[in-house]
Amino acid sequence: MTTPNLPTSMATPAYVLDVAALKRNLETVARLKRESGAKVLLATKAWAMPDAFPLMRDTFDGSTASGEYEARMGFEDFGKEVHVYAPAYAPGEVERLIAHAHHIYFNSPEQIAQFGPIARAAGAKIGVRINPGYSNATLGGALYDPCAPCSRFGTTRADIDKLPWDEIDIFHAHTLCESLADGSVGLIEHVAREFAPYIRKVKAVNFGGGHFINKPGYDLDRLIAAIRAFREQFNVEVFLEPGGGIVVNTGYLVATVIGLHWNEKNLAILDTSASCHMPDVLEVPYTPDIIGAGKPGEHAHDYVLGGKTCMTGDVIGEYSFPEPLQVGSRIVFTDMMQYSFVKNTTFNGTPRPDLAILDEDGTYRVVRSFGYEDYRQQLGS
Ligand SMILES: Cc1ncc(COP(=O)(O)O)c(C=O)c1O
Incomplete structure (x- = not known):
């Protein structure tokens, strides 16, 4: 999959709808309707x-x-x-x-x-x-x-x-x-x-x-x-x-490495969470693809990627990368529109990712950010 043209300055985590990809999928719907x-x-x-x-x-x-x-x-x-x-x-x-x-x-x-x-x-x-x-x-x-x-x-x-x-x-x-x-x-x-x-x-x-x-x-x-x-x-x-x-395949969850750790394997902790932001990873379960990463052993540097919650099983999967990860490295998960942000939780007070749209001309628009008040108001008066 080609790397989307995302701004380097964008805040993460963020779910990003890729309008060009969505439009390609809509053509299938239009043909289905027209011909059937x-x-x-x-x-x-x-x-x-x-x-x-x-x-x-x-x-x-x-x-x-x-x-x-x-x-x-x-x-x-x-x-x-x-x-x-x-x-x-x-x-x-x-x-x-x-x-x-x-x-x-x-x-x-x-x-x-x-x-x-x-x-x-x-x-x-x-x-x-x-x-x-x-x-x-x-x-x-x-x-x-x-x-x-x-x-x-x-x-x-x-x-x-x-x-x-x-x-x-x-x-x-x-x-x-x-x-x-x-x-x-x-x-x-x-x-x-x-x-x-x-x-x-x-x-x-x-x-x-x-x-x-x-x-x-x-x-x-x-x-x-x-x-x-x-x-x-x-x-x-x-x-x-x-x-x-x-x-399917119309968007991303963009995250950042915020911590590195070692316990038998290289571990990277992200500003996102399987439990809160990719619940199907744990529920189905499955391992989502990351742009530029491979299966363990495919590239030189293996890491287990985990979320920032207290849940031991909040693990997204094991991947390999051509270069060592660093705090600040960007991770782009693919196919992250279906059954993702509609199922978000704020377990541990984990901030919800931004919702954003990447337009065909490359414009990046955040359509909704979530702050402390969004978290607090769902817990009571
Ligand atoms: C009644 C009903 N219709 C439509 C759907 C959409 O299914 P999908 O997202 O797999 O296309 C579901 C999914 O659970 C459903 O329960």
């Missing part, structure tokens, strides 16, 4: 940077939310169709949601019975999430597989006839995670084969997220052909709602 006829929503749970929404608004049909705050942000900042799904809604949530979301998806016959009438009276479209029993999550095993045993997501086959199909507009099946075209096409064909009588009762089908459409190796033509065939067979509208697949 599907509608595409941005899943803001994976990435939400309202300052960049104006770049995306024309490409997407809307956004999809996991609850009322994301729905409100989608309504106010994205400004197009807002869809929302949660495995259960809290008392009062649907009453508040209807101000912002006009496609509300329910998880079970009980949730529809309880809250469907409120959504319907407000003129919202009613969706139902089905667990189609199709597993293809390529990341994290059962951790990210919505169809894992005992999953709480979606009405299972056993209960499907308890749903009030006359009142349901949208059949929803989200089962993928970082899946290539095999997974996307497999899901579409599985739903067509196994659920045809139910598809004939609805006006639209939402095949969820997890379609890793901008990952090198994703065969977009296969997805387009599968959607076209599905639409022709059932004459329904098709939605996709990817998150990670929109922003």
Whole structure:
């Protein structure tokens, strides 16, 4: 990966959106929509940077939310169709949601019975999430597989006839995670084969997220052909709602070495943290790439990189560098837009990284910095 043109004077840590890379990914979405006829929503749970929404608004049909705050942000900042799904809604949530979301998806016959009438009276479209029993999550095993045993997501086959199909507009099946075209096409064909009588009762089908459409190796033509065939067979509208697949490889987390240490190995301590700023590194787990660094032994100088929190396991990984690291050395982690700053914590009072945008002309803009007051206000009065 080429080194981004970042200012030497920039403050770290900082998440930096690379607009040129985002625009390349948006071209994939535009082609997908144009050639398949599907509608595409941005899943803001994976990435939400309202300052960049104006770049995306024309490409997407809307956004999809996991609850009322994301729905409100989608309504106010994205400004197009807002869809929302949660495995259960809290008392009062649907009453508040209807101000912002006009496609509300329910998880079970009980949730529809309880809250469907409120959504319907407000003129919202009613969706139902089905667990189609199709597993293809390529990341994290059962951790990210919505169809894992005992999953709480979606009405299972056993209960499907308890749903009030006359009142349901949208059949929803989200089962993928970082899946290539095999997974996307497999899901579409599985739903067509196994659920045809139910598809004939609805006006639209939402095949969820997890379609890793901008990952090198994703065969977009296969997805387009599968959607076209599905639409022709059932004459329904098709939605996709990817998150990670929109922003994969569109930005960085830029950090600085603030301390060096030795305990059996060379250790470098950064002004960032896996625990606070890259939670998926520990959760998945995985080792993110660093521009100019290699695997241990690949270059002359090996280091274990760790965060500045008190958690022993706050370790990002082991890398090698062509030159020895020094206090002040800059470290640029790649692919740091998806599921990163949307999951930040301030454990240990660790400052949150800046949110910044690197424009195509090289302009670097910090759109938000976080200070002591941001940390303090979340802890009480
Ligand atoms: C219902 C639903 N839709 C869409 C997404 C977005 O998935 P991804 O970011 O993997 O594309 C998720 C992720 O968990 C989800 O649960």
